[in-house]
Amino acid sequence: MDGSGAYNPRTVEEVFRDFKGRRAGMIKALTADVQEFYRQCDPEKENLCLYGHPNEHWEVNLPAEEVPPELPEPVLGINFARDGMQEKDWLSLVSVHSDAWLLAVAFFFAARFGFDKADRKRLFNMINDLPTIFEVVTGTAKKQTKEKSSVSNNSSNKSKSNSKLQRLSESRGKYSKPTPKDEEEDEGVEDEEDEEQGETLCGACGENYASDEFWICCDICENWFHGKCVKITPARAEHIKQYKCPSCSNKRARS
Template sequence: MEGGSGQYNPRTVEEVFKDFKSRRAGIIKALTTDVDDFYQQCDPEKENLCLYGFPNESWEVNLPAEEVPPELPEPALGINFARDGMQEKDWICLVAVHSDAWLLAVAFYFGARFGFDKNDRRRLFSMINELPTIFEVVTGMAKRPVKEKSTGTNSSSKSKAGGKMRSSEVQMKMLKTPPPKDEDDEDDEEDEDEHGDTLCGACGENYASDEFWICCDICEKWFHGKCVKITPARAEHIKQYKCPSCTSNKRARS
């Protein structure tokens, strides 16, 4: 198994961090955009299953490695057994927390194996800590609060729009259509900075003005169009967009 073999061994801080980000991206994909497939694969009738994230940003639900001790630290064992004993959202959050712990274990396993000193370990953790955890991405806690504006006649509308642009506004930014210039240009620049704090609910990466984004009308999380497989053309025909997680939760309740 790729997740448990010793064939891929990053040796520098940058390589370990790249490995961490790739495995993290695979697990986030399993718990967000691919959540229906992930849910089905975690059959409680099967043996102990683990969720693996791989360096190629893919994921897999599989049995743990047979060798003892394993070549790499193993993810949480038996995640499938808890699937039907709790709410789906709570179960996904539980898997996310254990996945965060596993990713740190793998990263610092590589650090120990290749003799990182305390400065290298500190630098590695600092780089990792700049990213939101998988739990924060899954629960939406990764989205930073937007500061309120208290001055000017447009304060109420600005604060309401801050960090939560509607789809039409995002499409305008994607097409790089400049807004009309007026005396509120400075406020617009501040809004742009605030949008930069918004994180994708699927991959956890920051907002970029040259990328198409779409907001879920149910949970109000923002997503890269490419992460949820929505194009600008398709978005024009969607009256109410529901992200994969909200769609899955609705099916589970029905």
Template sequence: MSNPRTVEDVIQDFKGRRAGMIKALTKDVDEFYHLCDPNNLNLCLYAFPNQQWEVNLPPPSSDLPEPRLGINFVRDSMTKHDWLSMVALHSDAWLYAIASYYAAKYKFDRADRKRLFNKITDVSSICELVVGGKTARKRPKTEADGLPEDILVEEVLSKLPVRDLLKYRSVSKLWRSLIDGPEFVSTHLQNYKNNSEVCHLLVLYRPARSWLRDERILVRRGDTFRKVTELQCLYDHFEGAYEMISYINGLLLVKKGKSRGFREIILWNPSINSTLSLPNPMLEAMKEATYFVLGFGYDASRNDYKVIAIIYPHAEIKYYFGERYRATIPGLVQVYTLGTNSWSSNLGVSPPPYWSAGQQVFLNGAIHWINFGPNVTNDADSWFKEKDSHIVSFDVENEVFKYFDLPKALKTDDEPKEKFPTVLGRSLAVFCAHYQLRNDIWVMGEYGVSKSWSKCYTFTLQFDKLLHFKTNGELLFAVDGKGIKSYDVRRERVNKRPLESTKP
């Protein structure tokens, strides 16, 4: 039936499409799974009133609501059962959306809408059948078998992207309460961390002429560089003055403004394109400061996020190798807590007298930077010498600074031109880039023990910026603004993937 107009017509349309969906996810599941190749474009699962199904691209235009786009992209990042359960959830939502569309289009009155709703909810959902029906019976029996339906639904929901969870909050009060609960949030976050082997890159495409407002932000897989989705820009125009400070659990800390100044500090959740501008009162002092450093961390004990700002007031200028640097005077520490949306002054904490606001990493509940400048004794005679460099950490829960010595080999005249803190597996590491294109990776075997440093890898590679160090030992680099290189430190293999080949 191509154009259902009555309650009975819509119910018949619903049952036909539902049968097609169930067929795809049970009887024809192997064929369906094969068709959803992650290397293909955005695919959808469609079902029709004649009980047939197909996997295809969305049409150029359609009056009907569209099913979930890009179900194939996450196929290989989930178990087969979990992925099919996710598709089933989206399929249920799509069928209900179509029925609601027809009810609105043909102006069903309250009685007809109620009758329609009762009819379509009187049968088992596709998700119920996939989680506890034919597909589930094909897998080995586990502890989850025989559990109540709400627990099984929670198991499936906890493995879905945040954007989808926001949609499912409106399904029922039970689902809203479940998704908003602290235990579910914790479980969802842990599932995200357990499935974080495939990293994702945020790539900003912008025109050569800055006045053209057609910037685009794409999310690409770190292994294949394939497009996953496209995001809206933070604002209508980037204006060339944004700096991504740090990234934790799906949240980005962004500084808007020039390199040593700022106009605004923002927390951005790209998955739902939501932003929060940090309150201004404590930031006024930063606008008047000579220099400041930002850090971003997660307080697991309170399930909360914190931003640290180390503010250095105006001071005299000294020179070091022809560059202008500020004198060593005590800095001020401000800590922003997301849960209270407020800043506090931590007067009991003494920050380092100066450091480089370079790359930072979050590990073991602390933010880590590499400091250079006067040593931690604040000796006025000890000026900005690379041999005085060390690692500074800020314990996010207890709000205290700690200091770790770098390897002695890095405190020589043959000093690397750049040093980046990074994480290798679960260990703190330092990536060192030398002028001779030689690169070293030092790993701290026992966290916090300076004597446990060891040089694990040495290789030759030219690059602009270190983007990511994957847990499997693969590094991602930006190269000449035109592409990305990946280097497998264990196999000593370089792969280059130009960004031109992955244009939107």
């Protein structure tokens, strides 16, 4: 389905890279490209599957005809459930099956190329360090990060941390270096703030915050996104009064 015959990852690092690429493509389909994904999953069509490819692209297509298939197949008929439930529930269902498929593909490679117990454990730990597609799509990963932060910070630290995050929000996700005065005010809580920002996850790809990347926050759902994931540049962000992520824009259009 995706040229896997010419692409066979043989090491733990290669299988993990394959996993991340497929995962990024599927997250993109369920978040940034959700409107197009919804359109392609027409219930009037035959059994359809959502495929993630190693190059971070996604595809809605019929399953391969050969039996057994070259790789494990995703769940069939995701399009049939589209109009039978609320959109968020349908996307959650597709997310769960997508997570299961990604694990199946990763450990298919692990078995095919004879990974031993140590390699299989290392592969699983690398995969488990990333939030699942379900967690990214439903916002569970963000909630877990917030809960962890609220437990570790006291009320005074929260107010100072919020002031720095507010500056981050006002700059549309582009982190501005604090002044010397700011650094004095934030002394003692900077490490905790950096940890909090480092735990912030992109609502599109699910990757962590990095200070050298441009980020933007949705004013509706308050999720953060890499600018590149939602196709927003710093120059364009300067002219946006209220930013709505693709998911929130899509919901508003349907309502």
